[in-house]
Amino acid sequence: MNAMNRILIPLSAALVVWAAPLVALASPPHGEEAAHDAGHGAEHHVSEGIKWISNPIGGAEDGRTGFIIIIANFVGLFFILNAILFRGLRKMHKEKTDAIRTELNRATAARAEADALVKEYEAKLGSLETEVEDIRAAAKKTAAAEYDRILAEAKEQAEKIRDAGVRAAEREAARRRAELENAIVEQAVAKAEAAIRSSFGGADQRRLVDAWVAEVTDTQLGAN
Amino acid sequence: MINGSLAKRYARALMSLAPNAATRDRYLATLGDFTTACKTHDDADPSGESDLINVLDAGHHTLANRRAILHAVLRKVGADPNMVKFFDLVLERGRISGTEQIFLHYRDLADEAAGRIRATVKTASALDPSSTTRIKGALEQATGKTVLLETKVDPELIGGLVAHVGSYTLDRSVRTSLDKLRSSLRS
Numbered sequence: 001m002n003a004m005n006r007i008l009i010p011l012s013a014a015l016v017v018w019a020a021p022l023v024a025l026a027s028p029p030h031g032e033e034a035a036h037d038a039g040h041g042a043e044h045h046v047s048e049g050i051k052w053i054s055n056p057i058g059g060a061e062d063g064r065t066g067f068i069i070i071i072a073n074f075v076g077l078f079f080i081l082n083a084i085l086f087r088g089l090r091k092m093h094k095e096k097t098d099a100i101r102t103e104l105n106r107a108t109a110a111r112a113e114a115d116a117l118v119k120e121y122e123a124k125l126g127s128l129e130t131e132v133e134d135i136r137a138a139a140k141k142t143a144a145a146e147y148d149r150i151l152a153e154a155k156e157q158a159e160k161i162r163d164a165g166v167r168a169a170e171r172e173a174a175r176r177r178a179e180l181e182n183a184i185v186e187q188a189v190a191k192a193e194a195a196i197r198s199s200f201g202g203a204d205q206r207r208l209v210d211a212w213v214a215e216v217t218d219t220q221l222g223a224n
Numbered sequence: 225m226i227n228g229s230l231a232k233r234y235a236r237a238l239m240s241l242a243p244n245a246a247t248r249d250r251y252l253a254t255l256g257d258f259t260t261a262c263k264t265h266d267d268a269d270p271s272g273e274s275d276l277i278n279v280l281d282a283g284h285h286t287l288a289n290r291r292a293i294l295h296a297v298l299r300k301v302g303a304d305p306n307m308v309k310f311f312d313l314v315l316e317r318g319r320i321s322g323t324e325q326i327f328l329h330y331r332d333l334a335d336e337a338a339g340r341i342r343a344t345v346k347t348a349s350a351l352d353p354s355s356t357t358r359i360k361g362a363l364e365q366a367t368g369k370t371v372l373l374e375t376k377v378d379p380e381l382i383g384g385l386v387a388h389v390g391s392y393t394l395d396r397s398v399r400t401s402l403d404k405l406r407s408s409l410r411s
Contacts, residue, residue, distance in 0.1 A: 185409040189402055193382065196398055200383045205348070208384040209355050212396040216362040221392050 009088045016081060226322030228329075234314065234322070235329035239337070241306050248334045250304065255327040257301035258311070262323060281321045291315060341369040343389040348381040348398070363389055 054066035124131075238255075242248040262277040272278055276297065280290050294315055298308050314320050335341060343363050345351070351359070356375060363371040367389060378386075382398035 181410065185406055188409065189406045192405065193398075193402055196382055196402075200398065205383055206355070208396055208398075209351075209359065212385055212387075212394065213358050213362040215396070216359075216366050216387075216394055219366045219394075221363075221366045221389060 005088060006092065009085060013085050013089065226319050226325060228325065231322050231325035232329045234319065234326045235333055238310055238330055239333050241310065245338055248337060251307060252331055252334045254301055254303045254307050255330055258297065259324045259327045261297055261301065277321060280315065339369050340372055341367050341390060342372045343387055344374045344376060345385055345387045346376045346378045346381060347385045348379050348383050350377055351375055363387065
């Protein structure tokens with residue numbers, strides 16, 4: 001509907017603006033009619049000057065239209081054109097103006113934004129070297145801290161491993177020492193047993209029995 | 225097998241049947257002989273099913289048959305009528321498998337009543353009679369009771385002796401001395 005209006009309204013305006021003068025040019029001028037009339041007879045008188053008022057229904061004797069009627073017609077035509085043509089044209093013009101203004105504002109804003117971006121990037125580019133240096137320095141600092149941390153952890157871990165190794169070695173040494181001591185003790189006892197078995201005789205047995213008897217005789221055992 | 229308190233109750237009951245020390249000792253001898261008879265085992269019967277104690281305890285034999293076997297064995301060991309009645313009661317109550325426990329408790333009660341105590345002496349070699357006498361005398365002096373001494377030989381002791389008297393152990397063996405030496409060296 002809007003597209004149809006856009007086509008019809010300019011077309012109507014062009015028709016009115018161009019067709020009205022054509023109609024006016026196509027009708028015979030009043031002066032020619034008067035001369036024609038004068039040429040045919042003297043009885044006709046030639047009217048001169050502005051005719052202000054004429055019969056609006058028609059039937060005037062000289063065929064001219066009154067100036068006031070023309071003005072009224074013009075005003076009426078103006079109101080009609082205003083109602084059917086100019087209002088639409090103004091509205092369409094206003095819409096287009098608004099659209100153009102909106103687009104202009106948007107373009108202005110976009111341009112401002114682009115300018116800001118350009119300025120920002122220019123600033124960034126300007127500070128890029130500094131930023132790169134800062135990043136490099138921060139990275140070096142972080143790497144150094146990480147290196148120190150890893151080194152400390154590694155040292156701690158190594159210390160733990162070393163302690164665990166020392167403890168394990170101590171345990172193993174203690175176990176081996178105990179085994180060795182046991183073996184030495186067992187060998188010593190075995191040698192002692194062998195020596196006693198080889199030399200133990202009846203006199204030794206009697207001596208032990210005597211000692212046992214002396215010990216038990218001096219003891220009071222409960223009635224059990 | 226029966227539990228200890230039950231065996232002790234039977235032992236006390238048997239003690240009450242004996243009017244004097246001689247009868248108690250006779251009952252003790254009968255109980256000991258019967259227990260020894262019950263321990264006999266035929267190697268041809270690995271299951272032990274035909275052992276005396278198992279036959280007497282077997283429920284699939286009639287009580288009359290088991291009683292007849294019991295009486296035959298008791299006649300062999302020379303049991304008096306009270307002992308026969310006692311064993312009849314034990315058999316009927318199904319406690320015949322606890323005879324050994326009853327015997328051990330009865331022996332303790334009879335020994336206590338008679339002022340006796342049993343001692344075991346282990347030596348590496350057999351004791352000569354004089355040593356045995358001296359050991360027995362020393363134990364009697366220490367306990368204040370008549371000592372029934374049992375001697376055993378255990379070569380592992382190497383030398384010396386170990387005596388068990390009641391709950392006491394009197395040890396003067398070379399083996400124990402070597403064990404103590406081993407412990408002291410290790411510590």
